[in-house]
Amino acid sequence: MNIATQNPGEFSTEEPVKIPDGVFAETVLEVEHYTDTLFKFRLTRPQGFRFRSGEFVMIGLMIEGKPLYRAYSIASPSWDEELEFYSIKVDGGPLTSHLQKIKPGDKVLVRKKPTGTLVNDALIGGKRLYMFSTGTGIAPFASLIRDLDTYEKFDELILTHSCREVAELQYGVDLVAEIKQDEMLNELFDTSKLRHFTSVTREDYPVQGRITDLMESGRLFEELGVPAINPETDRGMICGSAAMLKDTKAILENFGLVEGANNNPAQFVIERAFAE
Ligand code: A2P
Numbered sequence: 001m002n003i004a005t006q007n008p009g010e011f012s013t014e015e016p017v018k019i020p021d022g023v024f025a026e027t028v029l030e031v032e033h034y035t036d037t038l039f040k041f042r043l044t045r046p047q048g049f050r051f052r053s054g055e056f057v058m059i060g061l062m063i064e065g066k067p068l069y070r071a072y073s074i075a076s077p078s079w080d081e082e083l084e085f086y087s088i089k090v091d092g093g094p095l096t097s098h099l100q101k102i103k104p105g106d107k108v109l110v111r112k113k114p115t116g117t118l119v120n121d122a123l124i125g126g127k128r129l130y131m132f133s134t135g136t137g138i139a140p141f142a143s144l145i146r147d148l149d150t151y152e153k154f155d156e157l158i159l160t161h162s163c164r165e166v167a168e169l170q171y172g173v174d175l176v177a178e179i180k181q182d183e184m185l186n187e188l189f190d191t192s193k194l195r196h197f198t199s200v201t202r203e204d205y206p207v208q209g210r211i212t213d214l215m216e217s218g219r220l221f222e223e224l225g226v227p228a229i230n231p232e233t234d235r236g237m238i239c240g241s242a243a244m245l246k247d248t249k250a251i252l253e254n255f256g257l258v259e260g261a262n263n264n265p266a267q268f269v270i271e272r273a274f275a276e
Contacts, residue, residue: 020067024049025107029082035167036089038136039100040075043083043108051114052121053078053147054140054237056271058111059085061098067109070095073139073239073271074114077146083110086139086171116140117269118237120149122260124267127233128226129154132211132248134162137239138172140271144237146179151189154235158195158224162211164202172196197224212247229255236268245270 019025024046033039051057051074060069076084089100102108118140123129129150131141138161144150145157161172176196179185199207199214207214207223214220221228229236229252236257238248249259252268260266 019109022112023067024110024112026083026110028102028104028106028108030104031102033100034170035165038086038088038168038171040084040086040171041102041108042076043085043110045081045083046110049083049110049112049114051078052116052119053143053149054118054120055114055116055143056140057114060095060109060111062109063094063098068095069109069111073116073118073143075139075142077143079147084142086136086142088136116271117261118144118239118271119262119269120144120147120153122262122265122269123153123235123237124260124265125153126235126267127154128156128158128235130229130234130236131157131159132236132238132240133160133172134211134240134244135164135168137241137244140239141237142172142175145176145194146185148189151193155193156195156226157193158197158226160197160199160211160220162199162201162209164200166200166203166205169198169200172198195224210244212244212251215248215251229257231256231258231267234267238268238270 026043026046028041028043030042031039056071056073058069059072060067072085074083075086076082087099088096090096133141141159145159150157161169163169180191185191199209201210236252238245249270257267260269
């Protein structure tokens with residue numbers, strides 16, 4: 001199978017490209033570009049490919065005859081027949097400069113063995129789940145907010161998404177609106193439990209500022225009409241840049257929350273955003 005399809009001729013070779021062992025070559029079904037730097041795509045799901053909502057997997061392309069992979073959170077829920085991903089486009093980025101050109105019908109490589117800590121299993125139950133994201137860090141939460149387990153485990157799901165510019169919020173805005181209108185999802189769980197809090201740092205917007213500053217000032221809780229974070233009731237998941245993870249983790253620890261893991265569930269968990 002020749003999977004070198006991005007620009008006709010750009011990566012094509014005379015010989016068909018051999019898919020490495022232990023890797024699925026999945027078909028692109030849909031691509032949606034949000035900004036010059038952000039896009040989403042959906043792939044066929046390999047038969048027998050199992051994952052827990054919130055996990056990530058290595059995906060890639062054959063580039064000049066060699067596979068190149070990066071870790072991507074799976075943005076679709078574990079029950080979905082298709083796989084969804086949300087990606088940045090980096091000029092000159094080894095993978096994303098190619099990946100951003102995919103079209104329906106093209107093939108993308110998906111490695112086996114998804115993994116990750118942003119999963120319901122790594123948290124003990126609670127009243128309120130905060131999902132703190134910046135940029136493409138919203139992707140694992142796009143999976144979790146479509147998963148029945150998340151709604152069963154928590155009374156309130158608060159997705160926070162902070163970006164530099166307003167246009168970067170669109171994927172999350174569209175997704176939350178779709179979830180709330182989706183008849184099938186509304187039969188499965190109470191989508192009114194889901195709340196979406198957005199802030200922007202480099203443009204005018206009703207709520208401006210970094211999520212960390214908004215937590216420290218208390219503005220986040222005022223806007224949501226909830227008490228400040230309390231280890232008795234609140235749980236957290238964090239996904240963003242390394243600096244955002246570090247700063248948000250420190251704030252949750254100041255509120256008294258303890259970090260958990262798959263083998264040791266506790267009150268919050270973190271995962272790196274998988275930017276190039
Ligand atoms: P800012 O515009 O003030 O840098 P990035 O694309 O750099 O990952 O940033 C995405 C969003 O995350 C931006 O709104 C950015 O704010 C914010 N951000 C960057 N670093 C941190 C941090 N250490 N803590 C909280 N938010 C951050």
